[in-house]
Amino acid sequence: MKLFRVKKGVELASMLIYGSQIYRVDDTLKVLLKGVREREAVSLNLDNLVSKGEDQGWRITLPLDPPEVWGAGISYESARGRYSEDVKDKGRTIYDMVYDAERPEIFFKATASRCVGHLEPIRVRSDSSWTLPEAELGVVLSSSGKVLAYTIVDDVSARDIEAENPLYLPQSKIYLGCCAIGPLLVTPDEIDPYSLKIKLRILRGGREIYAGETSTSRMRRRIEEQVRYLTRDNPIPDGTVLTTGTGIVPGKEVALTHGDVVEIEVEGIGTQITPVVKGGPV
Ligand code: DO4
Ligand code: MG
Numbered sequence: 001m002k003l004f005r006v007k008k009g010v011e012l013a014s015m016l017i018y019g020s021q022i023y024r025v026d027d028t029l030k031v032l033l034k035g036v037r038e039r040e041a042v043s044l045n046l047d048n049l050v051s052k053g054e055d056q057g058w059r060i061t062l063p064l065d066p067p068e069v070w071g072a073g074i075s076y077e078s079a080r081g082r083y084s085e086d087v088k089d090k091g092r093t094i095y096d097m098v099y100d101a102e103r104p105e106i107f108f109k110a111t112a113s114r115c116v117g118h119l120e121p122i123r124v125r126s127d128s129s130w131t132l133p134e135a136e137l138g139v140v141l142s143s144s145g146k147v148l149a150y151t152i153v154d155d156v157s158a159r160d161i162e163a164e165n166p167l168y169l170p171q172s173k174i175y176l177g178c179c180a181i182g183p184l185l186v187t188p189d190e191i192d193p194y195s196l197k198i199k200l201r202i203l204r205g206g207r208e209i210y211a212g213e214t215s216t217s218r219m220r221r222r223i224e225e226q227v228r229y230l231t232r233d234n235p236i237p238d239g240t241v242l243t244t245g246t247g248i249v250p251g252k253e254v255a256l257t258h259g260d261v262v263e264i265e266v267e268g269i270g271t272q273i274t275p276v277v278k279g280g281p282v
Pocket of ligand 2: 071072073134136155245246
């Protein structure tokens with residue numbers, strides 16, 4: 001089952017894709033927790049929604065409002081390497097240590113109000129000149145830690161702020177527009193989470209300035225392990241999103257700037273496209 005949401009003015013609607021037909025359903029989270037109770041066929045065109053962002057006045061938006069978003073870090077070898085290169089104190093870095101440790105890095109990432117959906121702007125903090133996208137597989141969890149769905153997450157990170165001092169991690173990770181989710185949620189029966197290609201592209205002035213790819217088969221930490229640590233002595237609400245870490249870390253030379261476009265493709269889930277805006281809302 002694939003789910004997404006659309007909005008028109010203040011109206012928000014949850015949709016289900018079944019074959020080539022789209023149905024309007026009850027609230028997305030209720031559907032994930034309790035199954036489809038009622039559905040009504042609608043004439044929305046998914047291609048228009050995904051490519052133009054709009055169909056019949058409806059715009060695609062966040063696939064759910066996550067009460068909490070958490071991140072796992074340094075769960076790929078490639079991330080350990082790149083993150084380590086970027087800190088002043090080389091040698092055995094905190095990234096090497098956490099990669100080898102029994103306990104994974106788990107950090108608070110966002111609330112719904114800081115998240116954006118497909119075609120909505122991610123942001124570069126006004127005090128950051130080195131912010132990068134992180135293309136990650138996300139999981140939507142129930143309060144008991146069950147994986148309800150998979151999605152695409154961009155863990156947008158102000159790398160200069162984190163590299164200055166690890167105690168600044170929350171400021172590098174949590175701010176308005178720091179996290180993009182969607183466009184689709186895909187239920188576990190449709191996906192093997194450990195064999196998905198992930199691709200990241202950054203476009204500037206319509207031209208590709210970066211392209212990288214990885215596979216979730218390279219993830220060192222199993223999702224069950226990440227969820228076990230996240231939920232240890234830490235109750236989470238239904239609909240919490242955990243983003244499972246990046247395996248693609250571009251260099252400083254492609255730090256995001258205002259007007260860039262980020263494209264993340266996760267096999268079996270789809271493509272997320274977000275424009276980049278520098279600074280807060282005017
Ligand atoms: O502290 C580093 C965060 C790393 C991260 O977000 C990742 O590996 O995806
Ligand atoms: Mg990350």
